[in-house]
Amino acid sequence: MRAKFAVYALLLLALAAAGIFAYQQTRITVAVARPSRGTAVEAVYATGTVEPVRWAKVSPRVAGRIVAVLAAEGERVARGTVLARLDDQQARANLEQLAARERFLRNEVARLAPLAREQYVSQQDYERAVSEHRQAQAALAAARQPLADLILRSPLDGVVLQRDGEVGEVADTKDVLFWVGQERPLRVTAEVDEEDVPLVRPGQRALIKADAFAERSLAGRVQEITPRGDPVNKSYRVRIALPDDTPLRIGMTTEVNIIVREQRDALLVPSSAVADRHVWVVRDGKARRVPVRTGVVGDSRTEIQAGLRGDETVIVHPPSALRDGDAVRIAPPRT
Numbered sequence: 001m002r003a004k005f006a007v008y009a010l011l012l013l014a015l016a017a018a019g020i021f022a023y024q025q026t027r028i029t030v031a032v033a034r035p036s037r038g039t040a041v042e043a044v045y046a047t048g049t050v051e052p053v054r055w056a057k058v059s060p061r062v063a064g065r066i067v068a069v070l071a072a073e074g075e076r077v078a079r080g081t082v083l084a085r086l087d088d089q090q091a092r093a094n095l096e097q098l099a100a101r102e103r104f105l106r107n108e109v110a111r112l113a114p115l116a117r118e119q120y121v122s123q124q125d126y127e128r129a130v131s132e133h134r135q136a137q138a139a140l141a142a143a144r145q146p147l148a149d150l151i152l153r154s155p156l157d158g159v160v161l162q163r164d165g166e167v168g169e170v171a172d173t174k175d176v177l178f179w180v181g182q183e184r185p186l187r188v189t190a191e192v193d194e195e196d197v198p199l200v201r202p203g204q205r206a207l208i209k210a211d212a213f214a215e216r217s218l219a220g221r222v223q224e225i226t227p228r229g230d231p232v233n234k235s236y237r238v239r240i241a242l243p244d245d246t247p248l249r250i251g252m253t254t255e256v257n258i259i260v261r262e263q264r265d266a267l268l269v270p271s272s273a274v275a276d277r278h279v280w281v282v283r284d285g286k287a288r289r290v291p292v293r294t295g296v297v298g299d300s301r302t303e304i305q306a307g308l309r310g311d312e313t314v315i316v317h318p319p320s321a322l323r324d325g326d327a328v329r330i331a332p333p334r335t
Contacts, residue, residue, distance in 0.1 A: 027285075027329040028319060028326055028327070028329065029329045029331050030282070030287070030316075031315070031330075032314060032316060032330050032331075033269070033270055033273070033316050034311075034312075034313065034314070035267050035269050035304065035310045035311075035314060037265055037266070038301070039263065039264050040266035040301075041262050042199075042260050043259050043260060044199055044260055045256070046193075046196075046258065047255055048188040048189050048238075048240070048253070049188065049189055049254070050188055050242070050249060051188075051189055052182050052184075052186055053182070053186065053187050054158065054181060055158070055161065055182070056155045056179075056181065057176045057178070057179055058083060058152055058178040059176050059177060060150070060152060060171050060172075060175070061149040061173065062146060063173055064088075064150055065086060065170050065171075066084060066085075066166065066167050066168065066169050067086060067087050068085040068167065069165070069166065069167055070083060070085070071154075071178065073161070073162060074159060074160060075159065075160045076158070077159070078157050079153075079154055079156050083152045083154055083178050084177060084178070085151055088147055088150045091150060094143055095143045095144065095147055098140045101139075102136040102137055105129065105132050106133055108132075108133070109130055112125065112126045113126065154180050155180065158183075159180070159183055160180055161179040161180065161181050162179040163177065163178055164176060164178075165177040184244050187220075187223065187239050188208060188220060188242065189237060189238075190237070190238045190254075191233065191236070191238075192225075192235060193234065197225065197229070199260040200238060202222050202224060202225065203222060204221065204222045204259055204260060205220075205259045206219070206221060206240045206257065206259065207220075208242075208248070208254050208255070208257075209255045210248060210252050210254045211252075211253070212249075213247060213248075218242075219243065219246075220243075221240065222241075222258060224238075225239075226238075238258070240258075261296065263295065266295065266296070266303045267304045267310050268302065268303060269304055269308070271297065271298060271301060271302045272316055273318070274294060274297075274302045277292060279304075279314055279315070280322060281315065282315060282328055285328065287318070287322055287327075288325070290307055290308065291307055292305075293306040313330075315328070
């Protein structure tokens with residue numbers, strides 16, 4: 001009898017063990033994490049280029065062959081400094097011809113004036129000579145401008161940032177032969193998507209990355225936003241002021257994150273845990289679906305504004321087949 005009872009007890013233990021094993025096998029294994037506290041930062045991303053605040057492009061007003069280049073890259077120049085000259089032989093020949101005619105007509109007026117007073121020549125002839133002289137003066141003045149247009153001058157005090165064009169080349173009016181600007185202050189001109197630009201305000205901080213300084217996050221501040229956007233690229237131009245000690249150099253391309261909101265001591269969970277405004281938590285060995293209100297959404301962390309207290313166990317990568325109340329098993333932490 002005792003032997004039979006012992007057999008039954010062993011069978012019951014075996015069945016219980018089998019049931020527990022089967023239950024363990026039906027549970028879903030999930031990775032979990034605890035919410036953390038930190039700073040939630042919402043930023044607007046853009047790309048831009050470093051440029052001087054004061055700079056100008058210098059192009060010829062008329063087409064012509066370059067006969068002299070008088071300024072080198074990196075050279076400091078004053079406003080009005082001659083940068084280059086274009087071929088002016090034809091313009092000078094025309095000017096000399098007009099100047100000779102003006103001198104002749106001036107002398108003719110001087111010769112006829114006393115004769116007209118003594119009535120040796122008609123007043124009509126004298127007035128005709130005066131009129132022709134005035135026309136010659138006007139033509140001579142007009143001819144001086146094309147000659148001046150063949151001289152390229154710096155429009156401001158600064159440094160020759162870039163020079164294009166060599167002696168002997170023919171420059172057109174659309175060609176930029178010189179870039180002149182001041183080395184400081186600098187700014188980043190960035191293109192911000194039209195969907196994001198309502199969030200951007202002057203005075204906001206900006207974090208700037210450049211390939212030349214890959215390990216550093218450089219500082220800037222939003223200075224101005226152009227009122228008119230680009231309807232083709234669907235973007236707005238945003239200018240970001242740089243400090244005088246910035247290591248960035250003119251012409252560098254940058255990535256910009258404009259800080260539009262910063263929340264300290266925010267409740268943060270892994271972004272992979274949030275889906276469709278819900279997170280999954282583990283309670284008493286079961287998965288529970290909890291609605292939440294989110295704030296800043298980042299690549300790795302998401303701000304939870306409501307729905308969690310902060311002491312929950314959150315499922316990091318909830319399986320798509322997970323249902324509310326499903327039994328789960330917590331995966332051991334990775335070593």
